[in-house]
Amino acid sequence: MRTTLAEELGIRVSLLQSGMGGVAGPGLACAVSEAGAGGCVGGYKLTGEALSAVLRRLTAGTARPVGVNLIPEVVGPDELARQVTQVLDETPPHVHVSLFGMPGDGVCERVTAAGRKLVIQVGTVADGVRAAERGAVVVVQGIEAGGHLLGExxxxTLVAQLRAALPDACLVAAGGIGSPDEASRALAAGADGVLLGTAFVNTHESLAHRSFKDAVGSAGGTDTVITDVYEIGWPGRRHRVLATAATRDPGQAKKFIGRTVVEGKPYLVPRFSAAVPTEATSGRIEEMAMYCGLSCDAVSGEVPAAEVVAGFAPVLPCADITETLSGEK
Structure with missing residues (x-):
């Protein structure tokens, strides 16, 4: 039987926040979940004590359903298995596992066998069917999305194709959703909820660098490009970003253009790095990867994450979970 996203994850509003690595820290994830939607922290390549520190802040910040996003193709099967083990061992049952792209079947089996909710983002019909067959909520990403693209x-169109193939699956539309009207169109195509990324870049709780936020807030969809230049750290995957000097001249030297800090550890940032500029980044921010979807047309000034959730709630399927939401942390 088909269920809404809210019913499937035990949240009030059928809305997920994208687990954007670097941008979506525990503060943003918890704020979204506290507002009644599904927050998600970006796990990216974090392991060991760095990942544990993020998980501690996440679980201390909310007792409501919230997720941890991991990226199978970036870390590989062995490292992904270690990340999943940490999430399952170090977090309570209200934390779900969110995967960007299909993992091996063993990962899905481990997550569902542990009684955790599983969310998988896909970009093709074949991967969507595989994800649903493995018990996942399926996030259907269109090419309108900012960040790395899983399909073409x-x-x-992709939502409608997957709805035809999976009449009972829980499908979540992603890509280019910056307004309630756009969310309504995704629901009409067959989605049971929506996922937002770009709309949350410009929130108070986002860790995006101020210049990144300002650029997204002043950009329109025509200011974005699909390219593959930001490939250091994430090769072989096209991505939608704001046009920069790096996208206009991909033949430049891959020299260091900045510095950043991740969980207390300093790193140099080379030109064409896949890493986004965060509030801990310095250097030539204007040349770095500023992932941005077509939804930037509807994004302007900086707002609280809860305000974004509230703006979409009237058009999205909602669930009455008053008792769950009134529990103390």
Whole structure:
């Protein structure tokens, strides 16, 4: 039987926040979950004590459903298995596992066998069917999305194709959703909820660098490009970003253009790095990867994450979970 995203994850509003590595820290994830939607922290390549520190802040910040996003193709099967083990061992049952792209079957089996909710983002019909068969909520990403692209199909077309193939699955539309009207169109195509990324970059709780936020807030969809230049750290995957000097001249030297800090550890940032500029980044921010979807047309000034959730709630399926939401942390 088909269920809404809210019913599936035990949240009030059928809305997920993208687990954007570098941007989506525990503060943003918890704020979104506290507002009644599904927050998600970006796990990216974190392991060991760095990942544990993030998980501690996440679970201390909310007792409501919240996720940890991991990226199978970036870390590989062995490292992904270690990350999943940490999430399952170090977090309570209200924390779900969110995966960007399909993992091996063993990962899905481990997560569902542990009684955790599983969310998988896909960009093709074949991967969507595989994800649903493995018990996942399926996030259907269209090419309108910011960040790395998993397919080549427009959002509503792919949602409709997967709805036809999976009449009972819980499908979540992603890509280019910056307004309630756009969310309504995704629901009409067959989605049971929506995922937002770009809309949360410009929130108070986002860890995006101030210049990144300002650029997204002043940009329109025509200011974005699909390219593969930001490949250091994430090769072989096209991505939608704001146009920069790096996208206009990909033949430049891959020299260091900045510095950043991740969980207390300093790193140099080379030109064409896949890492986003955060509030801990310095250097030539204007040349770095500023992932941005077509939804930037509807994004302007900086707002609290709860305000973003509230703006979409009236058009999205909601669930009455008053008792769950009134529990103390």
């Amino acid at each position: 199909t427009e959002r509503d």
